[in-house]
Amino acid sequence: MRLPVMPPVAPMLSKSVPEIPPGASYEPKWDGFRTICFRDGDEVEFGSRKERPMTRYFPELVAAALAELPSRCVVDGEIVIATDDGLDFEALQLRLHPAASRVRMLAEQTPAAFIAFDLLALGDDDYMPRPFAQRRAALVDALTHCGPSIHVTPATTDPALAQRWFSEFEGAGLDGIIAKPLDGPYLPDKRVMFKIKHARTADCVVAGYRLHKSSDEAIGSLLLGLYDDVGALASVGVIGAFPMATRRQLFAELQPLVTTFDTHPWNWGVPAGGSRWNAGKDLSFVPLRPERVVEVRYDHMEGARFRHTAQFNRWRPDRDPRSCTYAQLDQPVTFRLRDIVPGLG
Known part of the structure; x- marks a missing residue:
């Protein structure tokens, strides 16, 4: 070439x-x-x-x-x-x-x-x-x-x-x-280019955590959930950009909520084969009783999950976890790809 x-x-x-x-x-x-x-x-x-x-x-x-x-x-x-x-x-x-x-x-x-x-x-x-x-x-x-x-x-x-x-x-x-x-x-x-992306917030249930790679007493990421139309708690994504001091503080605060998979809505604690994208990645997590609510920032959904990692906004102690449903999310107007680029889609 x-x-x-x-x-x-x-x-x-x-x-x-x-x-x-x-x-x-x-x-x-x-x-x-x-x-x-x-x-x-x-x-x-x-x-x-x-x-x-x-x-x-x-x-x-x-x-x-x-x-x-x-x-x-x-x-x-x-x-x-x-x-x-x-x-x-x-x-x-x-x-x-x-x-x-x-x-x-x-x-x-x-x-x-x-x-x-x-x-x-x-x-x-x-x-x-x-x-x-x-x-x-x-x-x-x-x-x-x-x-x-x-x-x-x-x-x-x-x-x-x-x-x-x-x-x-x-x-x-x-x-x-x-x-x-x-x-x-x-x-x-x-x-040198500029990107303008959609910015939205959602109140999510904190349903589990993964440990930080450097410590067994620090949070790596929090697993987020939303309730669907039949009342089941669905996994929608994670947040994980915290200072190390906050990671350690969260670990201590969340210990009273630790539960077992027998009483947790998600029983995929150790999925066979690990991650679909990275076979060596450990996807196991510590399950929590779904009692704590966090407001997160996200750009858009891909199916039933956040397309990208969400960002922490604030804690919502005033929210009932059961009120954290998909109904709160914006629903983009359906638009056909072929109307953007003829012949695509």
């Missing part, structure tokens, strides 16, 4: 801001695997955010790159799996499997798509020093005839339209807006 921009390349990053800034280019924030695609003739490589090859996990996208991309190019984008119900990040995670036979099977059953949003090189030209406005125009022109597996993300310079996208597109599984300075070059591993 001989390209003006060679792998590995650390992708340009974003930093969180509370509001959509003026004077930028705005795009939907796709919820998938950030990837830079390198194509040089018959050679194709997909590199991850951590600069590790992703190529073997997505053979259908290698074929798509050969069929749909210019013969020599470097394109920044996101690998996603689109369904009729929106983006499916869980199905995407299942693709990172060591067995080639399973990778091939999943590539047929749940084919991925590549959403392109920046151009780093085309032919013999390095586009990274050029302003984003030029890179975007060249990307749209170079990928005019791409599809059905490779798509160019929509973009606008209208803040009002970006705000509407922010409100509507969440219903298709997207998790916010990315704002890019129009005159900025491509800066690998630098947080």
